[in-house]
Amino acid sequence: MKVHALIRVAACAVSLHAGLSFAASGTSDAAASANAQPSYSTASDQIRFGNAALFRNLIPSATLEQQSADEYAQILGEARRTKHLLADDNPLVKRAREIANREIPFALKWNDRSKNWKWEINVVRSDEIRMYCLPGGKIVIYSGLIDRLRLNDNELGMMIGHEIAHALREHARDRLGRQQAAQLSTGTIPPLFGFADISSTPLGIGEQLLAMRYTPADETEADVIGSEIASRAGYDPRAAITLWQKIDSRTRRTPNGFIWMHPYGAARVHDLMKRLPDMMPLYAKAIGKTVDQLPNYAGMGRFKKPRL
Numbered sequence: 001m002k003v004h005a006l007i008r009v010a011a012c013a014v015s016l017h018a019g020l021s022f023a024a025s026g027t028s029d030a031a032a033s034a035n036a037q038p039s040y041s042t043a044s045d046q047i048r049f050g051n052a053a054l055f056r057n058l059i060p061s062a063t064l065e066q067q068s069a070d071e072y073a074q075i076l077g078e079a080r081r082t083k084h085l086l087a088d089d090n091p092l093v094k095r096a097r098e099i100a101n102r103e104i105p106f107a108l109k110w111n112d113r114s115k116n117w118k119w120e121i122n123v124v125r126s127d128e129i130r131m132y133c134l135p136g137g138k139i140v141i142y143s144g145l146i147d148r149l150r151l152n153d154n155e156l157g158m159m160i161g162h163e164i165a166h167a168l169r170e171h172a173r174d175r176l177g178r179q180q181a182a183q184l185s186t187g188t189i190p191p192l193f194g195f196a197d198i199s200s201t202p203l204g205i206g207e208q209l210l211a212m213r214y215t216p217a218d219e220t221e222a223d224v225i226g227s228e229i230a231s232r233a234g235y236d237p238r239a240a241i242t243l244w245q246k247i248d249s250r251t252r253r254t255p256n257g258f259i260w261m262h263p264y265g266a267a268r269v270h271d272l273m274k275r276l277p278d279m280m281p282l283y284a285k286a287i288g289k290t291v292d293q294l295p296n297y298a299g300m301g302r303f304k305k306p307r308l
């Protein structure tokens with residue numbers, strides 16, 4: 001069954017590759033220029049962003065979700081075997097699950113399939129600074145992310161929101177579709193995420209996997225949608241600024257590190273700041289305050305409403 005699905009994907013990529021390569025580069029350019037001023041609206045209290053990419057259609061959602069579920073089971077099995085899987089009653093696990101479970105109800109509107117996802121959240125003991133939400137809603141957090149960066153709940157909320165947003169918008173499916181089109185001879189879908197070294201035995205390392213990197217357009221989309229989800233769940237959107245500063249300073253020198261996978265620079269900081277006026281009212285409402293009542297956060301000063 002799985003083999004047939006993979007063959008179908010490969011065949012599909014063969015027939016569409018020539019036609020799509022031009023269209024995709026056009027789309028990419030369009031996305032890059034649109035990135036400066038993406039369309040969104042708060043008029044209906046609903047922030048909008050982006051369009052589905054062409055390449056993700058090369059791999060059916062159901063195929064990728066099944067593959068991700070298999071990979072998730074492997075990652076958990078290996079972590080359990082090597083005693084790296086934190087137990088359900090571990091405080092880090094409880095904390096991560098509470099935050100994610102507060103956010104998930106606000107995530108579902110961004111992807112119809114996500115209403116049927118079997119969401120799961122687990123934490124693996126590791127020095128790695130890393131987390132991901134696999135297609136299908138399987139979330140893995142490496143404890144180094146929380147411990148080494150000393151993330152507060154607002155920062156962890158923004159982090160989980162960002163990763164959920166990548167899954168909702170199927171960015172990995174898009175990236176994989178591009179790889180599939182470019183590497184037709186392999187005939188398999190490479191493992192996506194399971195390459196973090198949680199023990200002496202690395203999990204599923206592959207060249208294609210290590211080459212996976214989100215685009216700046218993906219990052220902006222995940223920032224906007226993730227921040228919206230987390231703000232509605234009651235996490236301070238200003239925490240995204242301190243979160244990404246911490247990640248950048250601690251993983252910049254790591255080959256294929258977390259910040260490499262999630263490209264970060266002055267433009268992203270600027271975009272994060274620019275979105276705050278949209279996000280702060282959502283956050284204030286979620287915690288039963290007005291924007292003017294919100295306290296200072298991390299030396300950024302009290303939030304001032306822009307003059308209209």
Ligand SMILES: [Zn+2]
Binds near residue numbers: 162218219262
């Ligand atoms: Zn990202």
